[in-house]
Amino acid sequence: MDLFLQLTFAGLAIGSIYSCVALAVVMIYQATDHFNFAQGEMAMFSTFIAWTMLGLGLPIWVAFFLAVAISFVAGVLIERIVVRPVENAPVLNQIIVFIGLLVIFNSVAGWIWEYTIKPFPSLFPKSFGFETTLISAHNIGVIGLTLIVLAMVFAFFRFTRVGLAMRAAAANPDSARLVGISVGWMLALGWGLAAAIGAVGGVLVAPIVYLEPNMMSGVLLYGFAGALLGGVSSPGGAVLGGLVVGVLENWVGQYVPGGAELKLTFALVLIVGVLMFKPAGLFGRIVVKRV
Amino acid sequence: MALLEVKGLKAYYRQTEALHGIDFSLDEGSITTILGANGAGKTTTLRAICRMIRTEGEIRFDGQDITGLSTERVVSRGIAHVPEGRGTFVRQSVIENLQLGAYTRRNKAEIAADIERVYGYFPRLRERHAQQAGTLSGGEQQMLAIGRALMLRPKLMLLDEPSFGLAPLIVQEIYGIMARIRDAEGTSMLLVEQNANIALNLADHAYLLETGAVVMSGESAIIRDDENVRRSYLGY
Ligand SMILES: Nc1ncnc2c1ncn2[C@@H]1O[C@H](COP(=O)(O)OP(=O)(O)O)[C@@H](O)[C@H]1O
Numbered sequence: 213m214d215l216f217l218q219l220t221f222a223g224l225a226i227g228s229i230y231s232c233v234a235l236a237v238v239m240i241y242q243a244t245d246h247f248n249f250a251q252g253e254m255a256m257f258s259t260f261i262a263w264t265m266l267g268l269g270l271p272i273w274v275a276f277f278l279a280v281a282i283s284f285v286a287g288v289l290i291e292r293i294v295v296r297p298v299e300n301a302p303v304l305n306q307i308i309v310f311i312g313l314l315v316i317f318n319s320v321a322g323w324i325w326e327y328t329i330k331p332f333p334s335l336f337p338k339s340f341g342f343e344t345t346l347i348s349a350h351n352i353g354v355i356g357l358t359l360i361v362l363a364m365v366f367a368f369f370r371f372t373r374v375g376l377a378m379r380a381a382a383a384n385p386d387s388a389r390l391v392g393i394s395v396g397w398m399l400a401l402g403w404g405l406a407a408a409i410g411a412v413g414g415v416l417v418a419p420i421v422y423l424e425p426n427m428m429s430g431v432l433l434y435g436f437a438g439a440l441l442g443g444v445s446s447p448g449g450a451v452l453g454g455l456v457v458g459v460l461e462n463w464v465g466q467y468v469p470g471g472a473e474l475k476l477t478f479a480l481v482l483i484v485g486v487l488m489f490k491p492a493g494l495f496g497r498i499v500v501k502r503v
Numbered sequence: 504m505a506l507l508e509v510k511g512l513k514a515y516y517r518q519t520e521a522l523h524g525i526d527f528s529l530d531e532g533s534i535t536t537i538l539g540a541n542g543a544g545k546t547t548t549l550r551a552i553c554r555m556i557r558t559e560g561e562i563r564f565d566g567q568d569i570t571g572l573s574t575e576r577v578v579s580r581g582i583a584h585v586p587e588g589r590g591t592f593v594r595q596s597v598i599e600n601l602q603l604g605a606y607t608r609r610n611k612a613e614i615a616a617d618i619e620r621v622y623g624y625f626p627r628l629r630e631r632h633a634q635q636a637g638t639l640s641g642g643e644q645q646m647l648a649i650g651r652a653l654m655l656r657p658k659l660m661l662l663d664e665p666s667f668g669l670a671p672l673i674v675q676e677i678y679g680i681m682a683r684i685r686d687a688e689g690t691s692m693l694l695v696e697q698n699a700n701i702a703l704n705l706a707d708h709a710y711l712l713e714t715g716a717v718v719m720s721g722e723s724a725i726i727r728d729d730e731n732v733r734r735s736y737l738g739y
């Protein structure tokens with residue numbers, strides 16, 4: 213029973229990181245109808261920025277907040293400079309741009325910081341003041357922090373003027389312009405937010421998977437699986453999907469014979485399965501519309 | 504001075520010229536209607552004013568040339584466009600649609616008061632304020648679109664066939680409210696319609712548009728009563 217609970221809690225922790233990635237991916241998907249394949253590499257790059265600042269002697273929380281802020285600005289700039297010029301280009305060109313971004317971030321990171329794996333410290337103390345064998349202090353912190361971040365993101369979209377404008381611009385750009393919303397800037401803001409959320413995920417996952425340029429490839433795949441499972445039209449669903457995938461991954465790894473070796477295969481099976489049997493995902497909404 | 508003055512306006516969809524150099528103007532506080540059959544270029548004219556398509560020619564609003572502005576800049580100058588198809592934000596609630604209409608404004612108290620004012624014109628929107636806007640009936644969505652435009656506190660409202668696809672009784676209701684809005688707020692309106700009869704009853708001035716060119720203009724009352732015009736252009 214203890215093992216089961218340990219697996220489940222660890223799954224929730226890694227799953228909440230998948231949720232961050234899934235949410236970042238879904239935010240951009242809703243606005244552009246494209247998956248940003250570079251989301252994971254951007255998060256990896258953000259984590260290296262935090263690591264560099266740690267090396268300069270900054271406290272870890274300062275490094276964390278700075279890396280998130282820098283990622284936000286970088287996300288905005290990437291949209292303005294790289295993505296915007298291909299906004300109206302054919303789908304294939306856009307996908308190539310996203311994949312190009314992925315390769316560039318990966319190789320630039322490898323060039324600057326090399327491909328050797330590096331330990332990355334946890335944001336959290338060794339103990340929260342109580343003893344348990346069921347969940348590590350880092351994982352408690354991961355779950356707590358991602359919950360706070362995700363709640364803030366949802367409150368932003370739900371309750372603020374700009375959040376509402378971003379939803380409107382994503383859903384109906386023509387009408388959004390006609391109420392005075394600058395759709396282009398909303399898109400850029402969305403990229404910034406997605407990059408910032410991804411950076412949170414990167415810094416949280418680095419102590420678990422170690423820091424290296426390829427550290428996000430598995431996380432991104434699971435994040436995609438979570439997003440698809442929850443439904444790419446539903447940010448809340450994507451977050452739940454990420455959690456479910458994290459827990460399932462751990463269960464499969466332990467209880468399915470050969471599961472440990474097949475973990476990534478499991479993500480692919482899940483992705484293909486969802487696409488085949490429930491393309492809208494578990495929580496994807498069919499828009500209610502009367503003509 | 505005219506609030507809106509358009510001279511030699513041409514508009515293009517890719518290489519195709521859809522407006523062939525039209526002139527018209529609209530006085531502050533007045534309602535002007537542009538009438539024409541399907542495909543005449545009415546929607547294109549409104550899109551041109553809002554800078555949604557490529558144009559040549561002059562568009563002056565409030566004395567200033569607006570052809571160099573983006574759509575959202577034109578809107579923040581005080582032009583509210585009630586578009587063809589109503590432009591509802593279908594997944595947002597009714598009240599969120601109204602809040603979006605006030606996006607360019609910041610004063611929360613004034614916005615809240617204006618939402619109440621819109622509910623005053625359209626009580627049905629108050630009843631349905633929390634409902635997803637995509638679930639409203641066509642008439643209610645048209646009311647919401649006009650309400651959303653009012654939330655800008657516009658100097659000029661562009662209305663694209665507000666009667667389209669609605670039952671005659673609903674059309675009567677909506678036009679009645681547009682008249683009340685004109686009287687109470689003094690909002691100028693540029694109204695585009697195929698339904699010439701009802702538009703001429705509301706408007707002060709009328710232009711007849713045929714395949715991208717103005718073929719006639721004048722006082723609504725005169726156009727309405729002109730036997731020849733009616734037969735050749737309005738078909739009733
Ligand atoms: N998106 C478009 N692409 C190409 N041609 C268009 C487009 N929209 C309208 N047109 C053409 O422009 C002309 C005017 O159309 P429109 O302004 O929509 O007419 P109306 O609103 O008076 O019915 C028509 O010939 C129409 O076929």
Ligand SMILES: [Mg+2]
Pocket residue numbers: 545546547587
């Ligand atoms: Mg039209």
